[in-house]
Amino acid sequence: MSGAPDSMxxxxxxxxxAYLTRVGYQEDVAPDLATLRGLHTAHVDAIPFDNLDALLGRTAVPLDLDSVQEKIVRQGRGGWCLEQVVLMAAVLDRIGFTFTAFAGRTRIRSGSKVGPALHVALCVELDGERWLHDVSFGANGLHEPIRLAEGARLDGDWPFDLVREPTGEHVLRFLRPEGPAELYGFTTDVRYPSDFELLNHFCLTHPRSPFNHRMILQRTRAKVRHLLVGTALTEIRPGEPATSRELDAAEALSAPEEIFGITLEPRDVRTLGKTLAGP
Known part of the structure; x- marks a missing residue:
């Protein structure tokens, strides 16, 4: 079982x-809906959203598969959206799924419908239906795929739906107890790995990037979700309004490992501590 030798x-x-071990997936894999759902849930349970490289003085966040596997699979780190999509796409390709990538305009924090399309996810075609497969949106994101169709809905502990706007954009919404939260709007115009490189450069270097000047860590698990932006930690539990609190410097420095399961090298912990301390 392998992806085509010339597959992008x-x-x-x-x-x-190694990937299946990293995410703790022990079932057989096949290009079917059970595998698609199972891998999605296992991935988001195991792998956090992690922008720490951008804060650690890295001059690049490489997107080649070898580098992504070394970081996320072998070192046990998280990764930001583009790294995780590269890894997930390779896994689905290896198993034999048919899919394309698309980009979405994030709304959850900015509220803007016309910001840059920085988030990338996958559209999987299976048995005549399309599925939105998105493992990298973090604490507010999907815990399993949702059918990509107007009015589609996921119920359960973490409910979501998809609505269609007059512009033709789909909007993924997280149905929180306090009301729906629009996560991102998107069309299914196809994006390619070469597009990822441009988005990656923006996220790492642009002064208006949300990812290169403060710590952003997110983890989605079965019964609790955590989001850390700077020193503000938000906790979300099924059926309950989100709660937030400010971490002190020591708590913020220990949060990657203690809350998000990210183990850093000692030198990186020292560098992060200096970054959090500021000038």
């Missing part, structure tokens, strides 16, 4: 066994 998603180069 590099399925033939992914270490599938």
């Amino acid at each position: 998603w590099q399925g033939s180069g992914v270490d599938l066994d």
Whole structure:
């Protein structure tokens, strides 16, 4: 079982066994809905959103599959959206799924419908239906795929729906107890790995990037979700309004490991501590 040798998603180069071990997925895999759902849930349970490289003085966040696997699979780190999509796309390609990538305009924090389309997710075609497969939006994101159709809905502990706007954009909404939160709007215009490089450069270097000047960590698990932006920690539990509190400097420095399961090298902990302390 392998992706086509010339596939742009590099399925033939992914270490599938190592990935499945990393996310704790123990079932057989096949290009079917059960596998798609199972991998989605296992991935978001195991792998946090992590922008720490941008704060640690890294001059680049490489998106080649070898680098992404080294960081997320072998080192046990998280990754930001583009890294996780590269990894997930290679895994799905290796298994034999048919899919394309698209970009979405995030609304959850900015509220803007016309901001840059920085978030990337996958549209999987399976048995005549399309599925939105998005493992990298973080604490507010999907816990399993949702059918990509107007009026589609996911119920359960973490409910979501999809609505269609007059512009033709789909909007993914997280149905919180305090009211729906629009996560991002998107069309399914196809994006390619070469597009990822441009988005990656913006996220790492642009002065208006939300990811290169403060710590952003997110983790989605079965019964609790955590989001850390700067020193503000938000906790979300099923059926309850979100709660937030400010962390002190020591708590913020220990949060990557203690809350988000990210183990850093000692030198990176020291660098992060200096970054959080500011000038």
